[in-house]
Amino acid sequence: xxxxxxxxxxxxxxxxxxxxxxxxRNRNSSDAWTxxxxxxxxxxxxxxxxxxxxxxxxxxxxxxxQRELVRRGRLTSATLLAVILLDLxxxxxxxxxxxxxxxxxxLIPLCADGLALVLNRLGKINAAGVLALLGIxxxxxxxxxxxxxGLTTYSLAQYDLLIQAELVAVALLAPISVFIIAALNIxxxxxxxxxxxxxxxxTHALATNGYxxxxxxxxxxxxxxxxxxxxxxxxxxxxxxxxxxEAVAVLEQREIERQQREIEGRRQLDExxxxxxxxxxxxxxxxxxxxxxLKQENILWQIGYSLNNLLSRLQRLSQAEQELQxxxxxxxxxxxxxxEARTGHAPVHFSRTNTxxxxxxxxxxxxxxxNVTALRENQSTEQGRRINxxxxxx
Numbered sequence: 542x543x544x545x546x547x548x549x550x551x552x553x554x555x556x557x558x559x560x561x562x563x564x565x566r567n568r569n570s571s572d573a574w575t576x577x578x579x580x581x582x583x584x585x586x587x588x589x590x591x592x593x594x595x596x597x598x599x600x601x602x603x604x605x606x607q608r609e610l611v612r613r614g615r616l617t618s619a620t621l622l623a624v625i626l627l628d629l630x631x632x633x634x635x636x637x638x639x640x641x642x643x644x645x646x647x648l649i650p651l652c653a654d655g656l657a658l659v660l661n662r663l664g665k666i667n668a669a670g671v672l673a674l675l676g677i678x679x680x681x682x683x684x685x686x687x688x689x690x691g692l693t694t695y696s697l698a699q700y701d702l703l704i705q706a707e708l709v710a711v712a713l714l715a716p717i718s719v720f721i722i723a724a725l726n727i728x729x730x731x732x733x734x735x736x737x738x739x740x741x742x743x744t745h746a747l748a749t750n751g752y753x754x755x756x757x758x759x760x761x762x763x764x765x766x767x768x769x770x771x772x773x774x775x776x777x778x779x780x781x782x783x784x785x786x787e788a789v790a791v792l793e794q795r796e797i798e799r800q801q802r803e804i805e806g807r808r809q810l811d812e813x814x815x816x817x818x819x820x821x822x823x824x825x826x827x828x829x830x831x832x833x834x835l836k837q838e839n840i841l842w843q844i845g846y847s848l849n850n851l852l853s854r855l856q857r858l859s860q861a862e863q864e865l866q867x868x869x870x871x872x873x874x875x876x877x878x879x880x881e882a883r884t885g886h887a888p889v890h891f892s893r894t895n896t897x898x899x900x901x902x903x904x905x906x907x908x909x910x911x912n913v914t915a916l917r918e919n920q921s922t923e924q925g926r927r928i929n930x931x932x933x934x935x
Contacts (some may be wrong), residue, residue, distance in 0.1 A: 567646045571640040587619065594618040602791070605784040613666045613779075617713050620674060621654045621661070624709070646684035650676035670713030674722065677706045682729060691738035694746060700758040704765045711769040716777065723766035730758045794834075806840055812839030817848065829856035868896045877904070 558681055596614035597605045628647045635643040653676025657669040681702050689757060703726040711719040736753065739747070816833055823831035827851060833845035871894035893899060 558836045581835075584648075587622075590622060591615055591618055594621070594662050596662065596664045605781075605788065609780070609784075610664060610666065610724050613713070614661055615663065616828075617661045617666055617669055617673075618658065620709060620712055621669075624673070624677070624705075625649060627655050640688075642684060642687045646680045647689075649680040649683060652676070660745075667714060670709065671891055673709055673713065674706050678725075678729075681705075682733075684738065685733060691740055692734065692743050693740040694742050697754065697758070701761060703729070703845060704761065707762065707765050707769060711766075711773045713787075716770050716773045719766045719770050719773075726762050727759050730762075731755060746825070799908075809839045810841065813839050813845065817841065817845060820848065824852060864896060867894065868898060871896050871898045 595618040596611050599611055628651055631643070632647055634640075635647055650673075653672050657672040660666075660672065661669040682701060685692070685696055685699050706726065707719050707722050710722040734747075813835055816835060820831050820833045832849045832852060835842045835845035838847070852864070874894075875898065894902075
């Protein structure tokens with residue numbers, strides 16, 4: 542009985558009793574989320590690409606950081622896909638050119654993006670973004686430095702391609718990183734123009750209007766950095782606010798469910814107490830066949846189950862006691878009947894006792910003859926049945 546006390550106390554706690562329901566509800570919601578994700582990915586054009594290169598999807602009850610990691614991972618996967626496709630589009634022209642500089646410059650970001658996709662799949666989003674940035678920067682700088690003709694006026698247009706690194710940085714890394722990349726691009730632009738060999742046309746342009754030569758790529762880098770930073774920052778703030786609103790909604794839903802569980806637990810507790818009290822009243826009035834009609838869904842079902850076991854034992858004990866009393870009465874009557882037969886030489890008449898003494902009477906008097914006579918059972922009387930001790934009892 543002492544071992545059942547912790548179980549009874551746990552049964553009184555609505556939270557413990559509803560834990561299984563919560564686990565089943567979470568399992569069902571997880572299955573529903575899986576089906577929803579499956580249908581979403583089946584309808585999306587990049588489902589296979591995300592499955593191979595993006596972090597796996599998380600459940601809806603995951604934290605905001607986990608869901609943000611998946612979002613950034615998919616954004617990184619899509620961005621790198623766009624960069625790879627652009628490089629592949631330019632690749633045929635680079636292969637047809639006798640100068641292999643452009644081909645090698647395109648090969649650098651392809652290798653870097655391939656490794657970045659592997660890191661992205663592993664959930665290392667920042668490392669993948671840094672590797673993609675290094676590939677873009679190295680590709681553009683290599684194409685400028687490795688030019689056999691040195692810097693020309695045509696080379697100045699290649700500096701504009703450095704904004705690709707800014708776009709990738711602001712999309713894949715922290716928004717503030719775009720200013721670091723912009724400053725690095727400005728330093729690379731000024732240093733390469735100053736220290737690399739120039740063509741005669743570029744030398745003349747620097748001598749006549751050097752200020753505009755340096756300002757054009759510098760202003761472009763700064764403008765792209767500022768605009769993209771503002772756009773991405775506002776987007777991140779909107780995502781955070783949406784996450785906070787969603788978190789509040791989840792907390793409100795959990796609170797509502799908790800209150801509903803408490804109300805249901807109190808209702809079950811009141812109902813169980815009333816049923817147990819009614820059962821006690823019936824038992825107190827002598828009805829040992831009464832039982833507590835509680836199901837396992839009720840928080841007091843363990844108490845009701847234990848009480849029903851106790852009542853079953855009491856009922857069997859009561860029945861045994863009643864049978865014992867009948868046996869005592871029948872024994873007394875048997876003794877009196879035998880005594881009268883011996884003293885008065887009268888025939889012995891026995892009535893059915895409906896106890897274990899019936900078998901004993903048959904064994905003692907069933908085979909005797911002479912002065913001991915047994916009356917046959919009278920089927921027509923309504924007052925009682927008589928049995929012939931020579932015949933087997935029904």
